[in-house]
Every structure is written in structure tokens, then in C-alpha cells.
Amino acid sequence: MADVLLSKVRKNYNPATLKDTLRNINLDIKDGDFIVFVGPSGCGKSTLLRMIAGLEDITSGDLTIGGKRMNDVPPSERNIGMVFQSYALYPHMTVFENMAFGLKLKHMDKETIRQRVVHAADILGLEPFLERKPKALSGGQRQRVAIGRCIVQQPSVFLFDEPLSNLDAALRVKMRLEIAKLHRDINATIIYVTHDQVEAMTLADKICVLSPLKASAESNLEQFGTPLELYNHPVNQFVAGFIGSPKMNFLNGEITEIGDKECKVKLTSGEIITAKVNASRGEVGQKVQLGVRPEHLVAADSPKADGGKISGKVIVTENLGAEFFLYMEAPACDEGVDFTVKHEFAIDIKAGETYSVGIPASACHLFDAEGLAFPRTEVYTRG
Ligand code: ADP
Secondary structure: OOOEEEEEEEEOOEHHHOEOOEEEEEEEEOOOOEEEEEOOOOOOHHHHHHHHHOOOOOOEEEEEEOOEEOOOOOHHHOOEEEEOOOOOOOOOOOHHHHHHHHHHHOOOOHHHHHHHHHHHHHHHOOHHHOOOOHHHOOHHHHHHHHHHHHHOOOOOEEEEEOOOOOOOHHHHHHHHHHHHHHHHHHOOEEEEEOOOHHHHHHHOOEEEEEOOOOOOOOOOEEEEEOHHHHHHOOOEHHHHHHOOOOOOEEEEEEEEEEOOOOEEEEEOOOOEEEEOEOOOOOOOOOEEEEEEOHHHOEEOOOOOOOOEEEEEEEEEEEEOOOOEEEEEEOOOOOOOOOEEEEEOOOOOOOOOOEEEEEEOHHHEEEEOOOOEEOOEOOOOOOO
16 A cells, blocks of 8 residues: 655646646645545546656646555566556456456466456455456446456555446445545555546545636635535635535625634525635725535524525425425526525425525625635534
8 A cells, every 4th residue: 555646747738839737736625534635527537647656747847646656667677556447348358257367468477467356356345256257247337347356456555436337326325435444444545536526525535626728727625625625615706606415505794793713694585694704805895706505504593594694586395305405596696507406405486586585694604806715714513
């Protein structure tokens, strides 16, 4: 097992265009950590993973694994195991042979190979299938064989590139739990790419959020932190909008009052909302976006609605039994963007009617015109 260190890593596929894909990526990944790279499609997640694996050159910057600089070390000598979205199993070989193949290539002795394969099969629950060919396995079982093929190599770092995206929804949840269990059992350093932020939130010790690189930006690493740091203290509006499902709501307004522990924001729709945010670096009259997560909204008459309330016309309601969703037109939202409410209780209301919803002051996030967050002074707990 090993630490992985990225320092000022940059990737440019085509220097002639001068356009970088990744810039100034600094990550300190500790031995045994489960790290997830998330971000919208095309932001460079796979590129970053492939650079760690040695399948892509690093344009500039340093990559260190276990204390050794790896930039110029070939993939086969990096002691890394990679699991891809496509399982790429050999169809004519049994599960045992598929898992043993890489070790045979290394001329390992038969008994060591057998022990490693049996051990991996035990961890992954594959013993009953060792003599089967891939075509006689389900998608989830095939993916487990692909993971097993990696485990037998005893790599110091596991790299997973969207390993569950070929599986159906139910199997994804099952495999997600299995991967979490695998990490607990073998305590390996794992770097995992996904665009599914529920996978990111549930699996990761730390999440690295990437965005498509803007020409003038210093870096496209938006934030690197624990799932709850990202959920409770997103550093900017990009991370706030990316982490959390359903997405955070954003309301346009301007600061009207700045205190030590809270500030007041007048929404473009006229309501005044109190936010438990330190806006001392801002100024009265400054344009801001107020963020509030759908699951933190409360009934308008609740004592928790100490931040204020907003009203809007209901567009659609969804009652899922355990959760109730309401989508409404809030005039302070950007044009064409609905305001989403998630309650644990159902409301008897129809499309076209007006609904008022309460906002706890400690549930508010605040972002300046550049999208940078003001620090929160309190974090709302639903309890
Ligand atoms: P993600 O995994 O986040 O979807 P990728 O790492 O696959 O993103 O791609 C990031 C960007 O780099 C994309 O704009 C993609 O078109 C570009 N890219 C990826 N591979 C290559 C390549 N071999 N040559 C040129 N551009 C590439």
C-alpha cells in the first residue's frame, strides 16, 4: 500500500492548441484512503486516473507513489491495479484462469497463484464460480472477477474507472456496498472515478471535485475534502451545485446587512432572508446568490424557519411515500430554473396553487458574483 502525491500536475493533449485539460492539480492521498474523482463529463477525471496509471504522459508536475517519483516509470512497474468500466475478461478462460493469468505471465509458482486466487475469490464471494466461463456469469459477477484479477496482483494502489456504469441500478447499489466492504477488508489505497455523486458520497474518505478547465482558471481542482466537508462547506457555487441530490437551490439577491455571525439578503423577489454566514469580506448592496438545499427547507410556520420564507407557484408535486418533492416557480431563481423542496411529510397541494416554504438561517449558503462561498457560521442539522 502507498501514499500518492500529485504536485502541480498539468495535462495538455495538444500543445499546438495551448489548451490544457488539467492544470495545477495538487493532491495528497494517504495510504489506505478511498479517493473519488467526480465532475461533469469531459472535465478530465479519466485523464487524471490514466496519468497515475502511466497510460498517459504527465505534461508537467510530479507524481509520487510510495515516495518514488513515477512520471517516467512504465505502467507495469508502478505496482498499480486498474479496473475499467468494461470488464475485458478472456471468454475462453474460466474465472480461475482469468484471475490467474497476470500472475502466470509473471512466472509465479503454481501454489502461490492458487493461494492468491482462492483468497481473492473468498473476499469477493466468487468461490462457487471459479470453474465457470465469463458467459455463465451475471454482469455483477463479471465485474467482481475483474476486481479479483486486480486483487491477486497485490498492487499498492487500485484505480477504478467508472467500474459500475455498465450495471443496472439495483446491481450498482449492491456492487457499491461490495466495493465499500472490499476497501474495509483489504484497506487498500483506492482511487475511483465516477460521475455519480451518490457513489462518491457513500464510498469516499475524500472527494476530489473537478470542473471543465476555463482558459483563465488557475486550476480545475475545485475542492478536495471529506464528503461532509463538501456537503456542508462547499468552497464555491460549482461544488455546492454538484454535491447533493437533488441539487442545491440558488436564489438571486443582494446583501442588505452584515453582522458578525449572520447577514441579511434581500432577494430579487423582495423577501429578506437571514443567513448564518460571515459576510464581512463583502459589502452592503453586493449582488449574491443564496443557496439552500431542498432537504433543509421546512414548513413556513415551523420554529426552524428563522431565516425567513419564500413563496411560489407549484408546478409539480411527487409523493414517494417516505419523501415528498415539490417543484415551484420562485421568482428569485434564474429564469427557467425550478425551486425544489424536499419534505419528510406530504402536503395536500396542487399544481398552480401558491406554496410558502420556510428557510432555517443556518441552512443558508452564500456566494459572491464570482461564485466564491462566504464562510458559514453555523451548520443546520435536521434532527
Ligand atoms: P472525463 O473522464 O471527466 O469524462 P476525460 O479525461 O475522458 O474526461 O477527458 C477530458 C478531456 O480531454 C476531454 O475534453 C477529452 O475530449 C480530452 N481527451 C481525452 N483523451 C484525449 C486524447 N487521447 N487526445 C486528445 N484529447 C483527449
